[in-house]
Amino acid sequence: MHIRLVACAALTLSVAVPAVAADLTYETPSAPSAEQVSSAYDWSGFYLGAQGGYSWSQAKILGSDQDIDSGTSGLHAGYNFQSGNIVYGIENDFNYNFEKNDNANLEWDASGRARVGYAWDRTLFFATAGVAAGGGKVDIPAAGKKDGILIGWTAGGGIEHAVTDNILVRGEYRHSDFGNKNFGSTIGDVGATQDKVLFGTSYKF
Secondary structure: OHHHHHHHHHHHHHHHHHHHHHHOOOOOOOOOOHHHHHOOOOOOEEEEEEEEEEEEEEEEEOOEEEEEEEEEEEEEEEEEEEEOOEEEEEEEEEEEEOOOOOOEEEEEEEEEEEEEEEEEOOEEEEEEEEEEEEEEEEEEOOOEEEEEEEEEEEEEEEEEEEOOOOEEEEEEEEEEEEEEEEOOOOOOEEEEEEEEEEEEEEEEO
């Protein structure tokens, strides 16, 4: 009798233990998908900021090229929309160029641009393009002195990062072609191009 009881108990344990062990199997939590990670930060909204950097400009006057390199600083403002990982919007900026050239200066430049990018959580990779304007000043003793505004296009790209929910930092490169403008009969057509590297910070409202 005792032998039968022991055998039955052993048989019951042999069936129950694997079943309990199966119920206690630990499942490793799955890693979040790339889409879940990248959509954590909300880029949408209005922002306002300041920027500074260096510009390499070139003006074409009376058939000769004038190199005009200088530091630059300015302000920018824009608005972002977001759909999943895609961020798009508009931005305007105005910059003062600290240029020193005896014959020509591109004293300021401004732009109105579209921006589109891919957001990976708090980091945004973006491209930008739009209309650019530049304030040119020509002073040639044999031809005269003249001011004018040149209008063309600008395009570039960069990286932006949200340090906090409201503070953004960025690095950006842009090339601008301001086209040509006639500065009078003695000077003729003047053209200007510019390459610019900018670093800035913004406050997102």
